[in-house]
Amino acid sequence: MSDLSTIKFAKDIRLTTLEMVYHARASHIGGAFSMADILSVLYSNFIRIDPKNPESVDRDRFLLSKGHACTSLYATLALKGFFPKEELLTYGKDGSRLLSHTTHKIPGVEISAGSLGHALSISGGLALAAKRKSANWNTYCLVSDGELNEGSNWEMILLAPQLKLDNLILIVDYNKIQSLGKVKDVINLDSLKKKFEAFNWEVFDIDGHNHEELTSALDQCQTKNGIPKVIIANTIKGKGVSFMEDTVLWHYKSPDENQYKEAILELEKN
Amino acid sequence: MxxxxxxxxxxxxxxxxxxxxxxxxxxxxxxxxxxxxxxxxxxxxxxxxxxxxxxxxxxxxxxxxxxxxxxxxxxxxxxxxxxxxxxxxxxxxxxxxxxxxxxxxxxxxxxxxxxxxxxxxxxxxxxxxxxxxxxxxxxxxxxxxxxxxxxxxxxIGKAGEPDVHKPNGPGSLMLGDILPVSKAGEVAILSTGAMLKYVTDFVENNNIKASIYSFPFIKPINSEKLFNIFNSHTKLITIEEHQASAGFGSAILEIMNDFAERKELTSIPSLKRIAIPDQFYSVAGSQGYLREQAGLVLEKGDILNAISIEK
CATH class of the missing domain: 3.40.50.970 (Thiamin diphosphate (ThDP)-binding fold, Pyr/PP domains)
Known part of the structure; x- marks a missing residue:
């Protein structure tokens, strides 16, 4: 049975994200929406972190690699109480600390990201540190599908099984669209599952909008069996607003007033 | 090293x-x-x-x-x-x-x-x-x-370089430290990295009077110590195993210019930069050979002429 609270939280993340993007006339809402369900389930039931003590040494680490989709992470953190919700409306404005790519100056954000292909290596370093210190926290890293074009990711995808980093949980937001078109038309990743299996990762190939599947996969990722885990979350870019779904346009576009209102109505209905 | x-x-x-x-x-x-x-x-x-x-x-x-x-x-x-x-x-x-x-x-x-x-x-x-x-x-x-x-x-360089600082080495370093190797005359040779041994040998072998400073830090550089070097010499020669563009000599020039622009220097020493002249070298050769090809060599005349102008 679906967890109604995570579904409600995902809706709140999307509504809050929409508001930020609309007021800032910002872009990247498609990729922010595609990962909203992942964030909801992660932050509701898996990532062990205290919003009032976000630098506690025994917290789980979450690293967002696709920093351009920062709005839904900022929304998630504000809604969870890491910083005041009111601050979200300063997003992208002059002097705001809420940059348009994830910034580590924000409570709860581990690293700044923006240049793609960086966070997985850092995540590997964190997971290695936990191993060397016999600490039991996990490192979660969320990457986009397009950024798997970056060779640096594959350096860590090669190394993590060698180091037996079973405390490293990689999530691919596989929304099938990158900057200039469909992933399959730019560099086809299929079969991503077989690729990760060939690299000796434990793979969970799931519907990234289905909270039961996300929960089940994340539950299984807690197993310490010497193998790093990857969740291939098959998602839809712009998920939640029909006219934004599965189109490259909403990697760039900001909604006008009518689209904003229409999007709210759709999100409220779901 | x-x-x-x-x-x-x-x-x-x-x-x-x-x-x-x-x-x-x-x-x-x-x-x-x-x-x-x-x-x-x-x-x-x-x-x-x-x-x-x-x-x-x-x-x-x-x-x-x-x-x-x-x-x-x-x-x-x-x-x-x-x-x-x-x-x-x-x-x-x-x-x-x-x-x-x-x-x-x-x-x-x-x-x-x-x-x-x-x-x-x-x-x-x-x-x-x-x-x-x-x-x-x-x-x-x-x-x-x-x-x-x-x-x-x-x-760092490779293995086997001789020590220049004797007998007890430079001691502990503070951020930006400049290390005087010898102090003599109006000309100062400012060296960074592994050029140091070449510089001290050159001065010693040619029996030239010149100050030598080693710069283990290229950024930051202790500006007070550098100011004193600017103030106490009429000619500076920087030497580095690096392209002339944006390297050590450039850093020294930038700092000197800022002092000059603020009118804090009473006289501005001339500065010769010895560095690689915006080129790649595609010939086989030892480190010494390639340094020569790139013109990373001190000229005796540069130092002696400066001294005679002073006189």
């Missing part, structure tokens, strides 16, 4: 359990003693420098003081963005160690000539840029970086 570095790193690691060494599948017959003594604080990440820099950032976030080690351009140019963004923007305790600075790997070709990295690295905020001049400076820089909080770049 390589040996001085690793030996001192081992000494530091004995008393500082935060020191962690990552290598990019290089360091044969150098890193093994560290790996044997501190297996929990050592890792060969394979031939993957971008990953190495990222891993170092992650380890540093968890409190380690990380050294990443490889040859010349590999832990620097190959992962420049990871250095800038992951390490320096997050202001982490990562020390990037490049062996084989300049033409140390002469005949191995342009891939192994580390002749541009100082210019690239010294523009990055938060990063301290070091190029020790002899094994004693390499040892002192290792101690400095093991205690310093923040990112550092350390360009």
């Amino acid at each position: 390589r040996t001085a570095f690793i030996n001192q790193l081992i000494e530091e690691a004995k008393v500082n359990d935060k020191i962690f060494l990552l290598v990019g599948d290089l360091g044969f017959s150098v890193v093994e003693p560290f790996a044997e003594l501190f297996p929990d604080r050592y890792l060969n990440v394979g031939i993957a420098e971008q990953n190495m820099a990222g891993i170092a950032a992650g380890l540093a976030m968890e409190g380690y003081n990380v050294y990443i080690y490889s040859i010349g351009n590999f832990p620097t140019l190959r992962c420049m963005e990871q250095i800038r963004y992951d390490i320096c923007y997050h202001n982490l305790n990562v020390n990037i160690v490049a062996v084989g600075g300049g033409y140390a790997y002469g005949s191995l070709g342009a891939s192994h000539h580390a002749t541009e990295e100082i210019g690239m690295l010294r523009t990055i905020p938060n990063l301290v840029v070091c190029a020790p001049g002899d094994p004693a400076e390499a040892k002192a820089i290792t101690t400095f970086t093991s205690n310093y909080v923040g990112p550092c770049y350390i360009r």
Whole structure:
């Protein structure tokens, strides 16, 4: 049975994200929406972190690699109480600390990201540190599908099984669209599952909008069996607003007033 | 220098359990003693420098003081963005160690000539840029970086360079220190990195009167000490095993210009920069041969003429 609270939280993340993007006339809402369900389930039931003590040494680490989709992470953190919700409306404005790519100056954000292909290596370093210190926290890293074009990711995808980093949980937001078109038309990743299996990762190939599947996969990722885990979350870019779904346009576009209102109505209905 | 570095790193690691060494599948017959003594604080990440820099950032976030080690351009140019963004923007305790600075790997070709990295690295905020001049400076820089909080770049030479600082070396270093090797006359030769031995030999062999200063730090440079050098000499010669563009001589010029612009200098010394003239060299040859090809040589006349003008 679906967890109604995570579904409600995902809706709140999307509504809050929409508001930020609309007021800032910002872009990247498609990729922010595609990962909203992942964030909801992660932050509701898996990532062990205290919003009032976000630098506690025994917290789980979450690293967002696709920093351009920062709005839904900022929304998630504000809604969870890491910083005041009111601050979200300063997003992208002059002097705001809420940059348009994830910034580590924000409570709860581990690293700044923006240049793609960086966070997985850092995540590997964190997971290695936990191993060397016999600490039991996990490192979660969320990457986009397009950024798997970056060779640096594959350096860590090669190394993590060698180091037996079973405390490293990689999530691919596989929304099938990158900057200039469909992933399959730019560099086809299929079969991503077989690729990760060939690299000796434990793979969970799931519907990234289905909270039961996300929960089940994340539950299984807690197993310490010497193998790093990857969740291939098959998602839809712009998920939640029909006219934004599965189109490259909403990697760039900001909604006008009518689209904003229409999007709210759709999100409220779901 | 390589040996001085690793030996001192081992000494530091004995008393500082935060020191962690990552290598990019290089360091044969150098890193093994560290790996044997501190297996929990050592890792060969394979031939993957971008990953190495990222891993170092992650380890540093968890409190380690990380050294990443490889040859010349590999832990620097190959992962420049990871250095800038992951390490320096997050202001982490990562020390990037490049062996084989300049033409140390002469005949191995342009891939192994580390002749541009100082210019690239010294523009990055938060990063301290070091190029020790002899094994004693390499040892002192290792101690400095093991205690310093923040990112550092350390360009070291190869194995077997002689010590210049005798008998007890330069002692402990403060950030930005300039090391006087000799003080004499109106001309000062400012040397960074492994050019130092050549400079001291040249002055000694030609029986020339000139001050020699070694700069183990290219960024930052102690501006008060440098101001005193500007004020007490009429001619300066900078020498470095690096492209003229954006290198050590450029750094000295920038600082001198800022003093002059603020009208803090009563007279401005002339400055000759000896550096690589915007070229690659595609001939085989020893370090010494390639230095000559690139014009990294002192001219006796430059120093003597300046002295006679003074008189």
